[in-house]
Amino acid sequence: MAGDLPSGAQLPSIPTLVTQYGAATATIQRALAALKDEGYLHSHVGKGVYVRDREPLVVTATAYVPPSEGRFAYEILEVTEIEPPAEVSHSLGLASGEPALLRHRLLRYRSEPVELSWSYYPAAIVRHTELARPQRIRGGAPRVLAEIGHPQQRHVDRVSARMPTTEELERLDLPANVPVLRQFRVVHSPDRPVEATVMVKGAHLHELRYDREADGVDGR
Template sequence: MPRGTDHRPRYEQVAAELREQILTGDLAPGAQLPSTAQLMARFDAANATIQRALKSLKDEGFLNSRVGKGVYVRNQPPLVIDTGAYLPPDGSFSYELIDVETLSPPADVAAALGLADGEEAVRRRRILLHDGQPLELSASYYPADIAANTALSKPGKIKGGAPKVLAGLGLPQRAFVDRVSARPPTREEVEMLDLPVRTPVIRQLRVVLSDDDRPVEASVLVKGAHLYELQFRRLVSDPEANDV
């Protein structure tokens, strides 16, 4: 039963319906969209409304026009990222290091790492690229008392990555906890990720735990929601325990 009213402009409502069909696969990659006249009839909308909705989806990368042929769904489906992996096993993905600093982390990161007021952390910021295009901003934080005088606190890429450094310190990664939210992007995120207008981002806060559930790393991963789907995997040992 409806509990509210959709006050968005009509073109945004139309774009939302088409976007949902693309994301669910009802409009498959490479499929041609119905004609403008058919869309006008389906959504009971004016031509200008349909054209604005299509432009919005083109700007987001969901659609592309072929001169003299029509409008088609992008050939590539959303990138499905397993939350258990930092980097997809695909050579077309790469990282660029932005900076390395020692600073006071955001409040949620400080709490996740168990830092007291005033305690600092080493932050390593990176950008994830796919075929040279920006996809994700990430900032990984390490308690300063762990990272000081290690490769974690120095500029430059780390051979073997942070897990190798932590393991060498006697802090092997044993588990992680993810918290995922969605929100409008900051100005920096819009510019760094080259986001289309009104595109939200997925914010993933990952806390890595070592032995005795000691937090040794907290990463904030920000992705454009128009490009990604996150995949969570869970083993259920007792299915009946989930009955409601």
Template sequence: MPDTRPAHLRIAADLRAQIMAGTLTPGQKLPSTSQLIARYSAANATIQAAVGVLKDEGFLRSEHGIGVFVRDRHVFSIDPAAYYDPATRGVTYKMLDVREVEPPADVAAALGEKRAALRHRRTDRSGEAVELSWSYYPMTLAAGTPLTGRAKIPGGAPRVLADLGYPELSFSDRVTSRMPTTEEVEGLDVPPNVPVLRQFRTVYSHDRRPVEVSVIVKPAHLYELNYERDIPSE
């Protein structure tokens, strides 16, 4: 199937792949515009547009009068086994909304209930918005608890659920990729044409009772998935 994307997006994709593969290394000067024009048989405006895309995504930076260089970007690794450790990684949270809702159909199906307490927040790392999350708790558990209030909860939702006799014991994650909504573009400052990762997490307590479902959205250009496990012998 032919690649029908505009030429500047095809060129940006090729350069991005080289940066992510380490062929173009942090601090390395990008080939000159004339060299890129020759390499890709493209017009100057097309090359400038491609470079602009990668600057917006944080892969490249300009030094006036010197050239364009590959940035030393830190890609956040998503370990599906855990959230961030805010004590050591400079992570802060901003509560955006707390209310009782009828959750989306997929969340309601996972919770097994039609009413839930929603806690919607934004995660910042070193002052940069890196994640939006919508966490839902079944109202049969959340009613009358701190989960329905806007105040910061010491120990977070896990402590509240544990105090109720429903400690978080296991979870399952489903991760998909899609283009961002307007809310996600504006809330996370997602560059044009960059998808987001959507992490759908169901948390279970005793007897596999669902006690939390979280929908977590992250800009795809900032993250990589990291899975590790032993391979059983035959």
């Protein structure tokens, strides 16, 4: 990922790696197998092991990734009203037992699954909008929310890493023992929070890009 081994570079032989790292042959073989599973290396039989031409998928941390022909595409997995998790309910300012509308989606990049998302909206304000329908939405949630008087003004992200759940492992087709990045995003309109989204993506594929002007340093 740092570019020390460029795309197409051939790795040293296993005996050379054993000597270089002072590790057992079996350990080196397991490491190479893991890197192949994660998409960093590939083998040419009789020739050797090479670095794949695969850069990290750099995702700009915006409130909405528009679909694009041949690149990003959303698959709707579920649209329903539910009692949301406590984290979501608190972030949206919902009263105890107040429902939220859930849109559960799978994002694909060039047909490969790359992200699962669970987006929650206060049911009272979106129940009769396009967001409540199990279909793709032109312009996404930002357009719908703006049209009903809740334009998106800013969003706050919390990013953490953990091991995947069974659903995440299967739907994202993750290699074994690869953690995921979890983004918890709260989107605010001028008067209230209007969306809380959990986004989960394989840590071996992604970098998150934040670009903002400096607003002071607090010394921590």
